[in-house]
Amino acid sequence: MAFEVLQVLAYLVLCVSVVFYCILDGFDLGVGALHLFSKRDEDRRIFLNAIGPLWDGNEVWLVIIGGALFAAFPVAYAVIFSSFYTPIMILLAGVIFRAVAIEFRSKVHSASWRSAWDILFSVASIIIIFCVGVLIANLIEGIQIDETGLFTGTFWGFFGYYPILVGIMSISLFMMHGLVFLLMKTEGDLHDRIRTWMPAVMTFLAVFYVIVSLVTFFKAPHMVERFADYPILFIMPAIAILAIVNTPWQVHKQNDGWAFISSSIAIIFLFILFGIGTFPIMVRSSINPELFSITLYNASSAIKTLGVVLTIVAIGIPIVLAYGWYIYHIFRGKVRLDSASY
Amino acid sequence: MDVVFLSRIQFALNITFHYIFPPMSIGLGLMLVIIEGMYLKTKSPAYYKLTRFFVNIFALFFALGVATGFVQVFSFGNNWAQYSKFVGDVFGGVLAAEGIFAFFLEAGFVGVMFFGWNRVKPTTHYIATILVAIGAHFSATWIVIANSWMQTPAGYKIVGEGLKSRAVITNLWDIFFNPSSVQRLTHVILGCWIVGGFMLLSIGSYYLLKNRHLEEAKRAFRIGVIVSFITLILQLISADDTARGVAKNQPEKFAALEGVYKTREYTPITAVGYVDAKNEEVVGIKIPALLSILTYRNAKTAVPGLDQFPKENWPNVPLVFQAYHIMIALWGLMMFISILTLIFYRRIQRGGARWLLWITTCSSFLPLFANITGWYTAELGRQPWLVYNVLKTADGISRSIVAGQVVGSLIMFICIYILLLCLFLFLLNRKIQIGPLDHDEEDSLYTNPH
Numbered sequence: 001m002a003f004e005v006l007q008v009l010a011y012l013v014l015c016v017s018v019v020f021y022c023i024l025d026g027f028d029l030g031v032g033a034l035h036l037f038s039k040r041d042e043d044r045r046i047f048l049n050a051i052g053p054l055w056d057g058n059e060v061w062l063v064i065i066g067g068a069l070f071a072a073f074p075v076a077y078a079v080i081f082s083s084f085y086t087p088i089m090i091l092l093a094g095v096i097f098r099a100v101a102i103e104f105r106s107k108v109h110s111a112s113w114r115s116a117w118d119i120l121f122s123v124a125s126i127i128i129i130f131c132v133g134v135l136i137a138n139l140i141e142g143i144q145i146d147e148t149g150l151f152t153g154t155f156w157g158f159f160g161y162y163p164i165l166v167g168i169m170s171i172s173l174f175m176m177h178g179l180v181f182l183l184m185k186t187e188g189d190l191h192d193r194i195r196t197w198m199p200a201v202m203t204f205l206a207v208f209y210v211i212v213s214l215v216t217f218f219k220a221p222h223m224v225e226r227f228a229d230y231p232i233l234f235i236m237p238a239i240a241i242l243a244i245v246n247t248p249w250q251v252h253k254q255n256d257g258w259a260f261i262s263s264s265i266a267i268i269f270l271f272i273l274f275g276i277g278t279f280p281i282m283v284r285s286s287i288n289p290e291l292f293s294i295t296l297y298n299a300s301s302a303i304k305t306l307g308v309v310l311t312i313v314a315i316g317i318p319i320v321l322a323y324g325w326y327i328y329h330i331f332r333g334k335v336r337l338d339s340a341s342y
Numbered sequence: 343m344d345v346v347f348l349s350r351i352q353f354a355l356n357i358t359f360h361y362i363f364p365p366m367s368i369g370l371g372l373m374l375v376i377i378e379g380m381y382l383k384t385k386s387p388a389y390y391k392l393t394r395f396f397v398n399i400f401a402l403f404f405a406l407g408v409a410t411g412f413v414q415v416f417s418f419g420n421n422w423a424q425y426s427k428f429v430g431d432v433f434g435g436v437l438a439a440e441g442i443f444a445f446f447l448e449a450g451f452v453g454v455m456f457f458g459w460n461r462v463k464p465t466t467h468y469i470a471t472i473l474v475a476i477g478a479h480f481s482a483t484w485i486v487i488a489n490s491w492m493q494t495p496a497g498y499k500i501v502g503e504g505l506k507s508r509a510v511i512t513n514l515w516d517i518f519f520n521p522s523s524v525q526r527l528t529h530v531i532l533g534c535w536i537v538g539g540f541m542l543l544s545i546g547s548y549y550l551l552k553n554r555h556l557e558e559a560k561r562a563f564r565i566g567v568i569v570s571f572i573t574l575i576l577q578l579i580s581a582d583d584t585a586r587g588v589a590k591n592q593p594e595k596f597a598a599l600e601g602v603y604k605t606r607e608y609t610p611i612t613a614v615g616y617v618d619a620k621n622e623e624v625v626g627i628k629i630p631a632l633l634s635i636l637t638y639r640n641a642k643t644a645v646p647g648l649d650q651f652p653k654e655n656w657p658n659v660p661l662v663f664q665a666y667h668i669m670i671a672l673w674g675l676m677m678f679i680s681i682l683t684l685i686f687y688r689r690i691q692r693g694g695a696r697w698l699l700w701i702t703t704c705s706s707f708l709p710l711f712a713n714i715t716g717w718y719t720a721e722l723g724r725q726p727w728l729v730y731n732v733l734k735t736a737d738g739i740s741r742s743i744v745a746g747q748v749v750g751s752l753i754m755f756i757c758i759y760i761l762l763l764c765l766f767l768f769l770l771n772r773k774i775q776i777g778p779l780d781h782d783e784e785d786s787l788y789t790n791p792h
């Protein structure tokens with residue numbers, strides 16, 4: 001196969017991993033963001049046990065993204081992780097504290113112990129989502145990298161108003177996603193109470209979605225160029241908006257499963273928009289976008305490695321998906337607390 | 343202090359703290375396969391309680407292993423961007439295999455192992471336990487292959503120049519089966535099994551001492567005694583193999599292990615001592631010709647000393663020497679304890695030899711230290727190279743980071759790790775104090791919290 005074909009395939013694998021990560025870890029991060037809205041210990045335990053058997057496996061996608069970048073696009077891996085050094089350290093602190101909070105919360109039966117871990121769990125979840133949003137926004141806007149891929153910007157340069165807006169929008173998006181997931185996993189009084197949160201979360205999302213969309217036109221006009229060239233692509237944002245609107249509608253009709261699918265489709269299509277806007281650039285250089293940007297063509301590993309990586313993916317992913325489905329199948333249905341619970 | 347030094351400290355800190363947990367989950371993973379297998383075979387409630395108890399302990403190790411493991415995936419790109427670009431082609435494929443074939447398996451089925459007691463059949467649960475253990479072992483396999491490639495690179499060629507130079511694959515199987523990967527993997531896995539064996543030995547001894555959970559304690563103790571003894575013996579064979587591999591593949595490192603500065607026949611081994619780096623000699627108790635005998639099975643053959651190699655390619659000899667000797671001394675101590683447990687086994691089962699139980703209770707950290715000093719030997723011994731004879735450590739650093747950033751993240755990690763370590767010890771102690779419970783007791787623990 002031609003080198004370019006392998007490069008694009010590897011890029012697609014990476015994109016699919018990112019989408020899987022956002023859909024799967026997205027709901028457990030969203031549950032984390034919503035965690036403090038419920039005050040009762042039993043409710044919070046149900047929240048944690050709804051994601052309990054699944055979040056570990058979900059976070060593995062983050063490792064896969066790191067591994068896939070390292071394997072298929074070592075230059076992009078090196079530039080992204082060394083340029084975003086400090087934000088990634090904050091993200092890592094969030095990931096560590098969140099994992100620890102989930103595991104440790106239930107181990108001691110004291111109200112103050114539990115509320116401390118509850119706060120940590122929720123704050124860490126929000127920080128992780130926010131950091132991911134900020135990272136994506138910076139990749140959209142471009143960062144200061146020179147012709148050798150050396151980052152010359154500063155830490156505060158990552159926090160312009162556009163990244164902050166995207167970060168907040170991400171929080172609202174994952175809150176919607178997590179809320180819908182909780183609806184699938186709960187029943188009775190708690191289920192009804194969670195349902196009443198939906199309008200607030202949707203308003204939050206709608207406001208920031210509109211703002212971010214408008215600001216993107218001004219801050220990152222290159223993101224919409226391709227849409228102007230190929231108007232047929234406008235079907236993608238249309239689907240994204242429809243999916244977002246459909247989610248509360250399905251919740252209203254009490255089709256929680258469909259609502260979850262709808263909210264997942266919204267996330268998928270938002271990423272497709274990101275992909276259409278940035279392709280083939282992986283890290284945009286704000287100094288000279290044409291010449292200094294890291295693209296999937298100049299960042300990829302050699303043809304042989306791409307072949308190896310894609311072979312591993314072709315063999316491994318079907319197996320992973322099969323047993324992943326099996327595990328989700330075992331833990332399907334409403335959460336009931338028992339001796340093995342958190 | 344410069345960025346390279348700080349980044350090395352940070353990497354060492356991250357990996358050391360991380361490596362407290364994987365050997366425990368690999369070793370305990372195997373132990374769980376044994377214990378739960380015994381339960382399915384005998385249907386004895388004692389084995390059931392032990393299984394649930396150790397699954398709880400495993401959950402603690404696993405959570406911390408995953409949390410600290412994330413740092414590793416990112417740390418190459420964060421601090422070692424040039425290195426990442428250089429080895430990405432070779433290293434990346436191995437890491438991708440680790441993620442897809444190993445980590446997914448482990449992280450996926452861990453959910454069934456922890457939460458599946460009331461949801462799946464006992465045999466299905468056992469299969470999940472086996473898959474988790476296999477996942478943990480696979481994980482170690484890929485990581486050790488990647489690390490071994492850095493020790494003894496093979497199956498690659500270098501393309502490009504200067505900042506753009508990188509290693510690309512020429513033969514994948516040569517990368518997987520590079521000269522040191524099989525022997526080093528064996529050594530690492532056995533090291534983890536010893537950790538598992540001593541874990542059972544230690545916890546079993548503790549309950550025997552306290553006269554609690556005696557049925558479970560005796561069984562845990564028995565498995566611990568058998569596993570530790572067998573794995574320690576196997577480790578001796580593997581150590582011999584690994585050391586001779588180092589002598590062949592990385593002679594500078596091998597010379598540093600024993601502080602051999604000058605090449606001479608009948609090369610001795612220093613049992614205990616210290617390296618006087620200034621005068622380039624080792625002071626201590628020496629056993630003549632033993633190193634030559636062990637390495638070449640011939641007393642006369644000289645082991646090449648550091649004088650055969652340019653000084654800028656020497657590792658830090660005193661550090662490597664001590665790390666290596668501490669590792670071996672710890673093995674000796676563990677072997678001694680293991681033999682004692684065999685000698686006094688019957689007396690202990692009848693309630694005697696309590697002094698020995700005190701020793702075995704306290705011995706659980708010995709194999710962990712041995713594992714960590716072993717890794718220090720391997721990694722410090724490879725210096726000043728990041729990839730042996732190919733890429734210097736100093737050339738692998740990220741160009742965009744500055745010392746201040748690394749100081750900041752280093753302080754962050756130190757604080758996080760102190761907190762995690764305190765929590766870990768606190769919770770481990772709690773779990774041990776509660777001890778093995780049967781199904782109803784676990785349920786009552788849940789409804790009537792202590």
